Amino acid sequence: MRTTAVVLLLVTLAAGCDRPSIEGEGPQKMRxxxxxxxxxxxxxxxxxxxxxxxxxxxxxxxGLARVAGDLxxxxxxxxxxxxKVTAEDDLKPGSSKLGGTPDLPDGTAWPECNxxxxxxxxxxxxxxxxxxxxxxxxPKSGMLYFFYETKDQKWGFDPEDRGHWKVxxxxxxxxxxxxxxxxxxxxxxxxxxxxxxxxFNEITLPSWDSKDIERLRLSRAERDGYAAFPGTSCGExxxxxxxxxxxxxxxxxxxLECQLASNGIYCGNPEGYAxxxxxxxxxxxxxxxxxxxxxxxxxxxGAMWGDTGRVxxxxxxxxxxxxxxxxxxxxxxxx
Numbered sequence: 001m002r003t004t005a006v007v008l009l010l011v012t013l014a015a016g017c018d019r020p021s022i023e024g025e026g027p028q029k030m031r032x033x034x035x036x037x038x039x040x041x042x043x044x045x046x047x048x049x050x051x052x053x054x055x056x057x058x059x060x061x062x063g064l065a066r067v068a069g070d071l072x073x074x075x076x077x078x079x080x081x082x083x084k085v086t087a088e089d090d091l092k093p094g095s096s097k098l099g100g101t102p103d104l105p106d107g108t109a110w111p112e113c114n115x116x117x118x119x120x121x122x123x124x125x126x127x128x129x130x131x132x133x134x135x136x137x138x139p140k141s142g143m144l145y146f147f148y149e150t151k152d153q154k155w156g157f158d159p160e161d162r163g164h165w166k167v168x169x170x171x172x173x174x175x176x177x178x179x180x181x182x183x184x185x186x187x188x189x190x191x192x193x194x195x196x197x198x199x200f201n202e203i204t205l206p207s208w209d210s211k212d213i214e215r216l217r218l219s220r221a222e223r224d225g226y227a228a229f230p231g232t233s234c235g236e237x238x239x240x241x242x243x244x245x246x247x248x249x250x251x252x253x254x255x256l257e258c259q260l261a262s263n264g265i266y267c268g269n270p271e272g273y274a275x276x277x278x279x280x281x282x283x284x285x286x287x288x289x290x291x292x293x294x295x296x297x298x299x300x301x302g303a304m305w306g307d308t309g310r311v312x313x314x315x316x317x318x319x320x321x322x323x324x325x326x327x328x329x330x331x332x333x334x335x
Contacts, residue, residue: 035080036201044134044201048077051203063225067216071205074212078204078245079132081122083195085300091194094143094177096125098241098294099301100194102145103177110180111166113149117183118166119190121294121303121311122146124197125174129243132199137244139323142171146292146313148330151189153305156331157257157267167291167313167325192301204245211253211285239295240310247290247312250333258314258329259285284316291315291328309334 037047052075059068083098093103102120104110111118124144138144145168154161182191206212208227218226240248247254257267263281266272292313296304305311312331319327 036203038200044131048134048201048203055203055205058229062229064222067218067222070216074206074246075203076205076245077134078202079129079243080200080202081241081243082198082200083239083241083297083300084198085193086196088179088194091196093179094125094174096123096128096197096199098122098195098197098297099192099303101179101182102147103143104145104180105143105170105172105177108168108170110183111147111168113164115185116149116151117186117190118147118164119150119192120145121148121192122292124243128197129199132201133244137320139169139171142169143174144169144325146294148311149190150303151187153332154330155268156329157261157272159261159264159266161261161330165313165328165330167315167328169323169325171323192303195297195300202242202245204242206246207249207253209252210246210249211255239297239300240293241295241297242290242293244290247293248295248310250309250335254312254314254331254333255288256282256285257331258288262327262329287316287318288314288329289317289320291320296334305332306334 036044036051039047052072055075056068056072059065059071064071081098086097088100091097091100095103098121100120100123102110102123122145124146126139126142126144129138130140133140145166147166147168149164152164154164208223213226242248256273259281260272260275260278261267263277265275265277265281290312294303294305294311296308296310298304309332312333314329314331315325316327319325
């Protein structure tokens, strides 16, 4: 049984921002994603295949038949997070949520940065996520926490930014969880509203200015076709929180930045990308995968990253497989 996927096209315009613009800048940032049918009577694997087939058909009809197979291989399943502001008391301890106060297991300290308690961006009960993770790329049990020092909002292009975020994986019994008591020093900037989460799948394709698309060496007509991909147009008002898949990037490709900055190279100016160490490190850039993307969401979380930006947590594929979240790298991009 085939289902029909809904194609979503997100087109955004890059504007000024304090964050340095180094590589891959362009006047338009394009994202394409397909929402997977929610028909639970059809196995998820079949729904994913149907969505990929429909997306490939749309690509061929957009003048991209030559590279439709390549683009299909670049399609990645993602897990979209829909957030709705909720009174924290209405959420059971150990629930998946954005913002609020963390439900921490006994013996786990509230993460700090330079003595200042960090903000909880997300607390994900992996049992809630597992039905949307057909490839088992994420843990199937336990809790995954994402913290960020939000007063300074480090951008991630400086190796010295390490320590301004923390991802914790707890693979134990979640029974008896209780909300942690907020520390007295918890800054106002780190107190986001709690949001209930629901999850659903999407198929994502790379942004038009990504290295993946650059490697396809599209003709002018093919590039125009990819940039004008048919579907529902969504602008900057579209709130996109997601796990895995391709990011809704704003200022260009982030994998090389993660690779260089995490290995000690400052990427806040062009000199960093000209560092002689790049030649040795660059091949490792393709190891980096989007783990979590948190959008500016003033209506729900009350969160704003730079000028209507997004926070991206990246992880190396091999470390994700080992469930090692100790070396996750963060990048903040904004318009």
